[in-house]
Amino acid sequence: SQQGEEDPQALSIQEGENATMNCSYKTSINNLQWYRQNSGRGLVHLILIRSNEREKHSGRLRVTLDTSKKSSSLLITASRAADTASYFCATDGGMDSSYKLIFGSGTRLLVRP
Amino acid sequence: GAVVSQHPSRVICKSGTSVKIECRSLDFQATTMFWYRQFPKQSLMLMATSNEGSKATYEQGVEKDKFLINHASLTLSTLTVTSAHPEDSSFYICSAEDAPQETQYFGPGTRLLVL
Numbered sequence: 001s002q003q004g005e006e007d008p009q010a011l012s013i014q015e016g017e018n019a020t021m022n023c024s025y026k027t028s029i030n031n032l033q034w035y036r037q038n039s040g041r042g043l044v045h046l047i048l049i050r051s052n053e054r055e056k057h058s059g060r061l062r063v064t065l066d067t068s069k070k071s072s073s074l075l076i077t078a079s080r081a082a083d084t085a086s087y088f089c090a091t092d093g094g095m096d097s098s099y100k101l102i103f104g105s106g107t108r109l110l111v112r113p
Numbered sequence: 114g115a116v117v118s119q120h121p122s123r124v125i126c127k128s129g130t131s132v133k134i135e136c137r138s139l140d141f142q143a144t145t146m147f148w149y150r151q152f153p154k155q156s157l158m159l160m161a162t163s164n165e166g167s168k169a170t171y172e173q174g175v176e177k178d179k180f181l182i183n184h185a186s187l188t189l190s191t192l193t194v195t196s197a198h199p200e201d202s203s204f205y206i207c208s209a210e211d212a213p214q215e216t217q218y219f220g221p222g223t224r225l226l227v228l
Contacts, residue, residue, distance in 0.1 A: 031215065042119075042206055043157070043219040088156060099145060099210065101217055103156045 006089060006104040014112050019076040021107040023089030024069075030092045032065055033101070034074050037086045046074075046087075081113040115141045117209045119220035126197055127228055133193045134223045136207030142187035143209035147217065148180070151204040163190040197227040 006023045013019050025032070031050045035043040049056045049065045049072070056063045062075040076083055086108045090101040116139040126132050136146055144165045149157040161182050162170040169182035181193040190209075194201055204224050208217040 033216070035219070040204070040222070040224070042117075042221040043208075045216055045218065048216060100159060100162065101147070101208075102159070105156050108154075 006087075006107045008107060009105065010108045010110070012110040012112065013079055015079060015081055017079055019079050019083070019109055019111070021074045021087050021109070023072045023074070023104045025072075025089075025091045025102075025104070026070065027091075029067075032063075032072050032092075033090045034061075034063060034072075035088045035090060035103075037088065037106075039085075043088070076109075079109075079111045081111050084109060084111045115139075115209070115211050115218040117207065117218045117220040119207055119223050121223060122221060123224040123226075125226045125228065128198055129196055131193055131195045132197055132225060133191055134205055134207075134225075136190045136192070136209070136220050138188045138209040138218070141209070141211055143190075143211065144187060145210040145212070146184060146190040147208045147210070148182060148190075148192050149206045149208070151206060151222075153204075157206060160192075194225065197225070199227045201225065202227045 029051055031048055033048045034046040036046055037043045047058045047061055047063050049063050051067055060077045065072045086106045088106045089104040118137045120135045124132055146163040148160045150160050151157045159172050160175045163182045163184040165184045165187050171177045179195055184190040204222050206222040208219045210217050
């Protein structure tokens with residue numbers, strides 16, 4: 001079953017603008033990860049943030065985690081047309097099944113050149 | 114990052130036939146691999162967890178006799194869709210767990226079309 005929702009479901013921005021995607025989840029977690037999927041392809045791991053971390057950066061990516069609100073956000077700065085893809089958050093199963101990944105519903109990002 | 118391959122990348126078969134999909138971790142050993150299913154414009158749904166040398170653990174609602182999983186080595190897991198029907202048409206993605214990295218690396222997916 002899906003862990004939670006992502007919003008927006010779809011996002012269209014101009015190249016150079018920033019893109020923010022949000023993810024909510026339902027259960028306690030050990031970590032949260034963000035993945036990217038180009039159309040019809042596999043997933044590429046972007047970043048992992050642990051439950052005791054609040055913010056993490058990787059290049060043009062910035063991820064925040066608020067465990068009190070059970071939510072996370074992914075910010076892509078200075079977007080490029082090549083960033084066009086679907087983005088998914090995924091949480092582990094917490095204490096009981098930490099090896100599983102449970103995916104959010106995803107955000108489809110379109111970056112217009 | 115680590116590399117996971119899947120074969121075939123796409124397959125078209127007739128209803129009633131069985132299809133085998135292979136998932137390989139190319140540069141690391143994975144005691145645990147996962148099989149997901151993804152319908153168009155939807156998220157990934159975990160089907161089963163494949164453990165090397167033991168039986169797979171299936172998610173609720175996934176028929177273990179229809180989706181046979183074998184994890185014979187630390188680098189290979191196979192998913193066999195038995196007696197495939199058109200409703201089994203989907204995008205099947207595997208992942209391999211790199212335990213020290215606490216990360217799953219995903220294969221490129223296999224698109225199955227059952228006619």
